[in-house]
Amino acid sequence: MLDLAYYLVFSLALYVIGIYCLATKRNLIRLLLGIEILVNAANINFIVFAAYALPGFVDSKGHSFAAISIGLAGSVSAVALAIVVLIYRHYGTLDSDELKQLRG
Amino acid sequence: MFTVPFDALLLFTVISPIVGYIVPQRYRTKILGAFTVAALAVTGIALYELYRQVVSTGAVYLPSNDALFASLRVDALSIFMTAIFLGLGFAVTIYSMAFVENSNRTPLYYTLILTLISGMTGIVFAGDLLTLFVFWELMSISSYALVAFFKEEKASVEAGLKFLVMSAAGSATALFGISLLYGLTGTLNFESLTSAFSDTAANVWIYLAALFIFIGFGVKAAVFPLHTWLPDAYSAASTPVSAIMAGIVIGPGVFALAKVFFTAFVSFQISWGPILAVISVITMLVGNITALMQTDVKRMLAYSSIGQVGYMLIGLAVGTQLGLTGTFLQFFNHAIMKGAAFLCVGAIIYRLGTRNLSEMQGVGRKMPLTAIALAISVTALIGLPPLNGFPGELTLFASTVEANMAWLGIALLVNSVISAGFYLRIIYTLVQPVSSPKLEQIKDAPLLMLIPVCALAVLIVMFGVWPDPLVNFAGDAAQALTSLGGTA
Numbered sequence: 001m002l003d004l005a006y007y008l009v010f011s012l013a014l015y016v017i018g019i020y021c022l023a024t025k026r027n028l029i030r031l032l033l034g035i036e037i038l039v040n041a042a043n044i045n046f047i048v049f050a051a052y053a054l055p056g057f058v059d060s061k062g063h064s065f066a067a068i069s070i071g072l073a074g075s076v077s078a079v080a081l082a083i084v085v086l087i088y089r090h091y092g093t094l095d096s097d098e099l100k101q102l103r104g
Numbered sequence: 105m106f107t108v109p110f111d112a113l114l115l116f117t118v119i120s121p122i123v124g125y126i127v128p129q130r131y132r133t134k135i136l137g138a139f140t141v142a143a144l145a146v147t148g149i150a151l152y153e154l155y156r157q158v159v160s161t162g163a164v165y166l167p168s169n170d171a172l173f174a175s176l177r178v179d180a181l182s183i184f185m186t187a188i189f190l191g192l193g194f195a196v197t198i199y200s201m202a203f204v205e206n207s208n209r210t211p212l213y214y215t216l217i218l219t220l221i222s223g224m225t226g227i228v229f230a231g232d233l234l235t236l237f238v239f240w241e242l243m244s245i246s247s248y249a250l251v252a253f254f255k256e257e258k259a260s261v262e263a264g265l266k267f268l269v270m271s272a273a274g275s276a277t278a279l280f281g282i283s284l285l286y287g288l289t290g291t292l293n294f295e296s297l298t299s300a301f302s303d304t305a306a307n308v309w310i311y312l313a314a315l316f317i318f319i320g321f322g323v324k325a326a327v328f329p330l331h332t333w334l335p336d337a338y339s340a341a342s343t344p345v346s347a348i349m350a351g352i353v354i355g356p357g358v359f360a361l362a363k364v365f366f367t368a369f370v371s372f373q374i375s376w377g378p379i380l381a382v383i384s385v386i387t388m389l390v391g392n393i394t395a396l397m398q399t400d401v402k403r404m405l406a407y408s409s410i411g412q413v414g415y416m417l418i419g420l421a422v423g424t425q426l427g428l429t430g431t432f433l434q435f436f437n438h439a440i441m442k443g444a445a446f447l448c449v450g451a452i453i454y455r456l457g458t459r460n461l462s463e464m465q466g467v468g469r470k471m472p473l474t475a476i477a478l479a480i481s482v483t484a485l486i487g488l489p490p491l492n493g494f495p496g497e498l499t500l501f502a503s504t505v506e507a508n509m510a511w512l513g514i515a516l517l518v519n520s521v522i523s524a525g526f527y528l529r530i531i532y533t534l535v536q537p538v539s540s541p542k543l544e545q546i547k548d549a550p551l552l553m554l555i556p557v558c559a560l561a562v563l564i565v566m567f568g569v570w571p572d573p574l575v576n577f578a579g580d581a582a583q584a585l586t587s588l589g590g591t592a
Contacts, residue, residue, distance in 0.1 A: 015280055022273055031269050038276035045283035053290050061292060065234050069279060072241040076272050079245050083252050083268060086261045099262045 007048040014041035028084050028094045032077060039073040107166060107178060109150035109186070110225060116143030117218040124211020132210040137201035140214045144194050144221070151190065155183045163584070165231065171295045177231030179588070181432070184581040185228040185359060188436050192351045192443045193221045195556035199447050200344045202552035203454070213253060219246040220348065227356045233282050233292040236360065240278070244271055244324070247353055251341045263333075263340035270333040271323055278320020278360075284313035285368060297368040298589055306372050314369050314376065318361065325357025327417065328387040331410050335394075338406035339459075343450025346402060350409045351443035355435050358416050362428065365420065366589040373423050381421035385515045388414025392522045400459050401449050404526055405442065408485065411523060412438045415516060418500050422507045428582035430500035433575060437492045437567065441484045444560035448478035451549035451557065456542075461533055468534030470546040473554055475534045477561035482527045484564045487520045492567035495575060 014037060021034030043066045050062025084094065091098055120139060127135045158164055158178055165174035197217060204213055223246060226239025248271070252264025286292055288309055289300035301310065319330065326334040338346045369376065391410030398404040412434070419431030451474045452467055453459055468475035484491035497516060504513035538544070548554065567574050 011280075018276070019273075022269070028265070035269070035272045035276055038273060039279060042276060042279040042283045045280065045287065049283065049287035049290075052287075059290065061234070062286060065237075065283075065286070065292070068234070068238060072238065073276075075245055076241065076248075076268075076275075079248050080265075080268050080272065083248065083261060083265050086252065086255050087265055090258045090261055099265070 004052050011041045011044045026096045028096055032080050043069055107154055109147045109154055112150050113147045113222045117222050120215045120218055121211050129206055133201055133204050133206050136211055136214045137197055140197045140218060144190050148190050151186055158183055172293060174231035175235045176229045178229055179584040181581040181584040182228045184577055186225050188439045189221050189224050189352050192439050195560055196344045196348045198556045199553055202550045203344055216246045216250050224356050228359055244275055250345045251337050254342050259340040263336040267333045267337040274320050274323025277316050281313050281316030281320055294367045301371050317364050321357050321360040325354050326410050326413050328383055328390055335403050335406040339402040347443045347446035350446055351439040354413055362420055366585050370589040377421055377423050380417060381512050384414045384417030384421050388519045392519050395526050399461055401461050402459055405445055418512055422503045422509060424503055424507055425582050425586050426506055427503035428585055429579045430503050432581050433499055433578040434496035437496045440560055440563050441481045441493055444481035447557050448474050451553045455546050464533050465536040466538035466543055469538055470543055471548045474549050477557045479531050480561045480564055482530050486524045486527050490568045492564050495571040
């Protein structure tokens with residue numbers, strides 16, 4: 001098996017990509033994708049740690065956490081997309097810079 | 105399945121939309137409101153039974169009575185937090201019966217309120233991080249939907265999205281931190297986490313896990329650099345929602361921070377205590393000074409919530425049992441005070457149609473009961489005796505002196521004085537002579553709004569004059585946390 005460090009570097013890189021996406025993108029759908037990337041970075045961690053917990057065995061706790069967190073991320077996305085649809089109806093755009101109703 | 109109060113709450117939550125669509129549309133608000141009140145009352149009674157069980161055994165573990173495999177762990181701290189969730193939920197639901205208009209979406213409003221309370225109850229009942237995270241998301245999702253619930257208003261929807269993006273990124277960050285913690289220790293159970301690091305030297309992964317978990321839960325608790333969503337969400341949401349959010353939704357954030365840092369990271373307390381102290385001072389300064397500059401009353405109260413979060417963090421930074429007592433006491437009292445203040449301001453906005461403080465001059469003469477309740481809650485928020493803000497701040501101050509961190513206590517006093525600047529401005533506006541002709545026809549708030557507001561004001565005075573039972577209860581709650589972490 002590959003060394004654990006490679007997987008950790010990968011998941012940390014994925015986390016940084018997600019934060020970069022949240023910080024720089026202006027399209028609301030892209031912002032939601034950034035959140036999904038963050039969740040997936042954490043899920044990969046769970047799967048990797050479950051596989052490396054004991055040599056030759058797989059820890060079921062990590063797998064069940066990953067499975068449940070995928071479901072939770074799905075429900076967050078559902079609510080988020082519903083709110084994005086409402087935003088589009090009110091503002092007619094998905095550009096986050098156009099949302100200026102609330103100051104500071 | 106879980107415990108009796110929690111089962112009852114979840115069952116009522118699930119059947120509330122069904123009840124909502126059976127009853128005729130004209131009566132939906134009233135009947136659903138009564139249903140929600142009944143649900144919270146039944147849960148409260150069951151909670152009292154559970155409390156007696158907890159007092160006799162110390163902690164209740166579920167599903168089996170085995171500490172190391174428990175998904176739920178109910179101790180005095182859980183009961184303490186749940187009591188205030190149910191109490192403020194009760195007041196807000198009665199208020200909503202006058203506030204929410206009858207429509208085919210009304211049942212969803214009450215379902216979301218019940219879901220929010222179930223989620224928070226689940227967080228404080230959790231025995232491992234998996235359970236905590238699942239209920240964390242239940243709470244988060246229902247709070248996003250509640251902020252954006254009145255979808256005809258542009259500001260609500262925008263605040264909902266802003267809140268969602270920050271908070272969901274925060275949850276994902278917390279998840280990343282939990283995954284690192286799982287990798288380091290191989291367990292998620294609080295009982296096992298306590299002993300996991302006891303003979304490990306600190307290394308970079310432990311610091312990284314602590315940082316991610318702090319950022320993740322800190323977003324919901326509105327800790328300083330992560331607080332930017334709070335003023336928008338609280339001021340743009342409808343009044344009952346802002347009351348419940350400002351009063352109790354910051355609670356689970358503070359609770360989760362306390363729970364993780366006083367179990368898993370308790371042996372590195374020397375490292376994170378001073379950092380948390382600095383963050384708490386910055387948080388309260390930012391909250392109170394920004395509140396001074398606001399003209400919108402709801403925004404002013406929202407910023408003052410950030411200041412109050414700073415006060416609560418003092419107790420965590422000190423880290424002694426007295427400090428934690430102060431934190432939980434301050435949380436309990438803040439929920440009552442800030443809940444009452446938001447509901448009063450909401451009643452004034454409901455009658456007057458403006459949120460600008462300068463246009464409210466003389467409202468106190470036209471809406472005497474609401475104004476008296478608002479004056480009481482605002483005075484309590486400053487921390488003046490004999491109201492209930494005082495014992496919490498006094499306990500926090502005493503704990504800083506006891507732990508040789510008196511500069512932290514002095515920062516608390518300075519902030520109380522700063523906060524008096526804007527709280528007293530509200531009272532000053534209320535007692536002015538009536539200025540505009542628009543105010544002449546204003547009547548006092550509807551009865552269903554006055555009942556919860558006055559009840560909360562009575563509680564503020566009661567817990568201020570006679571704080572002993574509450575202080576003892578908060579002490580038991582802090583004792584439950586420190587004994588779990590092994591510091592007592």
